[in-house]
Amino acid sequence: MIAPDLDQLPNDQIPMRSNQRSAFIVPQKIPSVHSFPLIDIAMPAPRVLYWFRTDLRLHDSPALAAALALQPSAFYPIWCWDSHYVYHARVGPNRWQFLLDCLEDVSRSLTILNPSSKLLVLREPAVTLLPKLFKEWGITHLVFEKDTDSYAKERDGKVMENARECGVEVVVGPQSRTLWDSEEVVKANGGKPTMSITQLQAAGKKVGPIARPTDAPTSIPGLGETGLGGIEQTRPVVEEGVGDINAKYRSSNEASYASGIAGPDGMFSVPTLVELGMKPATTHIRGGESVILARLSQILSNDEEWAATFEKPKTSPAAFEPQSTFLTSPYLHFGALSARYFYHRVEDIVGKRRAEKKAVSTPPVSLTGQLLFRDMYFAAQSAIGYPFGQTYNNAHSDNFCLGRFIPWHLPSKVDIKTGLVTGGYEVDSAVKEQEFIRWREGRTGFPWIDAIMRQLKYEGWIHHLARHAVACFLTRGGCYISWERGAEVFEEWLVDHEAACNIGNWQWLSCTAFYSMFYRCYSPVAFGKKWDDNGDYIRNYVPELKNLPKKYIYEPHKAPLKDQREAGVMVKGDGSEADSNGIPLYPKPMFDFATQRDICLAGMKNAYKVGLHGDHPKVLDGTWKELFPDDAEGPTEGSVGGPGGMAGFEGGNGEEGYLEEEHEEPAAATPKRSSGRSKAGAAPESAKKGGHKREHSQGTLDGAFKKKAKS
Numbered sequence: 001m002i003a004p005d006l007d008q009l010p011n012d013q014i015p016m017r018s019n020q021r022s023a024f025i026v027p028q029k030i031p032s033v034h035s036f037p038l039i040d041i042a043m044p045a046p047r048v049l050y051w052f053r054t055d056l057r058l059h060d061s062p063a064l065a066a067a068l069a070l071q072p073s074a075f076y077p078i079w080c081w082d083s084h085y086v087y088h089a090r091v092g093p094n095r096w097q098f099l100l101d102c103l104e105d106v107s108r109s110l111t112i113l114n115p116s117s118k119l120l121v122l123r124e125p126a127v128t129l130l131p132k133l134f135k136e137w138g139i140t141h142l143v144f145e146k147d148t149d150s151y152a153k154e155r156d157g158k159v160m161e162n163a164r165e166c167g168v169e170v171v172v173g174p175q176s177r178t179l180w181d182s183e184e185v186v187k188a189n190g191g192k193p194t195m196s197i198t199q200l201q202a203a204g205k206k207v208g209p210i211a212r213p214t215d216a217p218t219s220i221p222g223l224g225e226t227g228l229g230g231i232e233q234t235r236p237v238v239e240e241g242v243g244d245i246n247a248k249y250r251s252s253n254e255a256s257y258a259s260g261i262a263g264p265d266g267m268f269s270v271p272t273l274v275e276l277g278m279k280p281a282t283t284h285i286r287g288g289e290s291v292i293l294a295r296l297s298q299i300l301s302n303d304e305e306w307a308a309t310f311e312k313p314k315t316s317p318a319a320f321e322p323q324s325t326f327l328t329s330p331y332l333h334f335g336a337l338s339a340r341y342f343y344h345r346v347e348d349i350v351g352k353r354r355a356e357k358k359a360v361s362t363p364p365v366s367l368t369g370q371l372l373f374r375d376m377y378f379a380a381q382s383a384i385g386y387p388f389g390q391t392y393n394n395a396h397s398d399n400f401c402l403g404r405f406i407p408w409h410l411p412s413k414v415d416i417k418t419g420l421v422t423g424g425y426e427v428d429s430a431v432k433e434q435e436f437i438r439w440r441e442g443r444t445g446f447p448w449i450d451a452i453m454r455q456l457k458y459e460g461w462i463h464h465l466a467r468h469a470v471a472c473f474l475t476r477g478g479c480y481i482s483w484e485r486g487a488e489v490f491e492e493w494l495v496d497h498e499a500a501c502n503i504g505n506w507q508w509l510s511c512t513a514f515y516s517m518f519y520r521c522y523s524p525v526a527f528g529k530k531w532d533d534n535g536d537y538i539r540n541y542v543p544e545l546k547n548l549p550k551k552y553i554y555e556p557h558k559a560p561l562k563d564q565r566e567a568g569v570m571v572k573g574d575g576s577e578a579d580s581n582g583i584p585l586y587p588k589p590m591f592d593f594a595t596q597r598d599i600c601l602a603g604m605k606n607a608y609k610v611g612l613h614g615d616h617p618k619v620l621d622g623t624w625k626e627l628f629p630d631d632a633e634g635p636t637e638g639s640v641g642g643p644g645g646m647a648g649f650e651g652g653n654g655e656e657g658y659l660e661e662e663h664e665e666p667a668a669a670t671p672k673r674s675s676g677r678s679k680a681g682a683a684p685e686s687a688k689k690g691g692h693k694r695e696h697s698q699g700t701l702d703g704a705f706k707k708k709a710k711s
Contacts, residue, residue, distance in 0.1 A: 063173020074224025105288030403614030443575030603633030
């Protein structure tokens with residue numbers, strides 16, 4: 001009898017295994033590795049399937065270490081190409097390219113450790129594929145890292161059920177994409193979501209110290225047989241142009257599943273953007289564990305003072321080439337960088353400087369403070385589940401407040417059967433639909449806002465204070481449009497999109513949760529000038545304005561025609577036309593900011609006074625309108641509305657269906673208001689009939705494990 005070699009793992013990071021095969025394994029502290037069941041030497045050596053997900057790295061991977069500690073005779077590192085993300089999650093070309101970079105990078109790293117190994121990219125979702133692989137490859141153990149995201153938990157539950165039926169033992173490694181296990185943090189917080197850094201830190205102390213990172217392996221076993229002769233691929237059924245939320249980014253048909261499970265030539269290769277039918281990526285940000293570790297090593301070795309005294313609010317949102325921050329967020333999202341590794345590298349430097357009595361920064365503004373914010377949002381999402389990503393049916397209690405109800409324009413459509421948003425929205429005002437389109441495309445007529453949105457779309461990343469500025473502008477400080485619309489745009493365009501953080505930040509900035517000082521708004525003029533008085537950031541991302549005098553760079557509509565002509569630009573229109581007779585056009589502001597800010601503040605004050613939340617019966621049944629005067633900001637006219645801020649129940653009854661119509665950007669100019677009120681502009685017929693038809697999104701599962709399939 002021999003025990004697996006687990007000596008390299010600290011006791012609090014060893015995944016518990018059961019002597020009952022196929023049991024769900026919960027990581028926990030144990031007094032000794034000898035409390036593990038022993039492996040009989042007469043038993044065949046394990047054949048281990050290691051399933052990479054949000055841990056695309058070799059350093060600090062307790063689950064990977066646990067898999068290798070099983071001393072497998074065959075070791076299969078795999079990635080399952082999930083149609084949920086290909087078709088139903090909002091992902092633009094830039095984030096796809098970053099993911100593909102990370103997959104290629106980890107595959108190269110595996111091959112360096114063993115020339116006969118590589119990452120096997122399998123082109124079928126895990127739920128349908130893994131049971132077939134278990135049998136075909138004679139798998140005895142499935143190992144993966146715990147994931148507390150709502151979709152992942154449902155998917156993993158089904159996978160483990162399938163493994164149990166196949167007699168395969170499952171080993172679930174501890175969650176290492178965060179500093180602490182999010183579910184353990186929630187338990188330590190009394191079962192409630194963490195609403196502040198203070199709450200997170202208090203709960204974290206109860207969970208225990210942040211684990212030190214584990215070393216990367218120095219060798220791995222080779223692959224076993226990889227034949228797929230006995231397996232028939234189950235392909236997703238997606239009608240062309242229907243049910244594909246990312247169709248607008250494709251220049252050709254999506255074909256990543258067309259070449260079978262193993263891909264072209266049976267090489268288990270990483271798909272390309274061409275196979276995805278995607279347009280080329282425009283970001284300069286490259287993904288991969290080796291990329292970020294090399295960058296961190298250079299920064300932390302050469303500039304310890306910057307790392308130790310870093311204060312996020314003092315970094316400039318207008319800095320570019322290079323940016324003013326470490327730019328670690330996309331690597332943390334895909335697991336190319338361990339949060340614990342980053343935390344301890346910085347803390348070691350901070351501890352050294354403290355001992356030398358040198359200046360250091362502290363949470364929440366420090367580098368480690370940013371990781372604490374991330375954990376705070378992860379734990380909040382873990383506590384609430386899917387409703388965390390919406391106002392409707394979001395939870396609150398006397399001890400915490402999430403999902404404050406505000407009757408925003410362009411409210412989300414709701415499936416009242418599931419209590420979840422559908423991914424579509426209702427157009428209650430043609431004016432607001434136009435404002436949303438202009439905000440999204442970076443042609444609001446406010447150069448600071450437009451520069452940020454154009455950088456986001458082109459590069460896939462913007463500074464956190466830039467995110468604050470455009471989020472405030474869209475919601476409580478300008479347009480009074482639902483934060484869920486903005487979160488969806490960020491979901492599409494950010495290379496570092498993390499559902500928990502994106503949702504949490506949008507709730508914070510819209511003052512629906514985490515933060516309530518709605519009267520503090522970001523000016524689209526003064527805030528930008530604070531960081532970049534000359535407007536260099538604007539000149540770079542809004543090049544049609546690059547020659548304007550400094551005096552007018554933030555307010556070009558005030559520039560005399562003479563200055564406009566000399567600068568080679570004309571300020572006119574709504575941005576629907578790029579030029580006039582060869583002269584570049586820049587739009588006039590889409591509203592008077594001071595007037596609209598006052599309208600928004602009055603609306604927020606009224607909504608706070610009413611005091612509803614997303615799970616209030618009146619929000620659920622549509623009688624919320626009784627509490628709002630007809631002239632209140634938002635779609636408040638009448639006494640009966642629909643669920644979650646909708647105009648009515650029509651089109652929001654949970655009827656199954658895909659997106660049947662899209663709101664394209666109309667060529668006509670933005671409708672003028674009849675007064676200073678944003679109520680002007682009747683809703684188009686599509687809104688009266690229920691607005692957008694249903695589309696799938698990351699926010700809902702919609703029976704993802706029971707979809708029709710064809711072979």
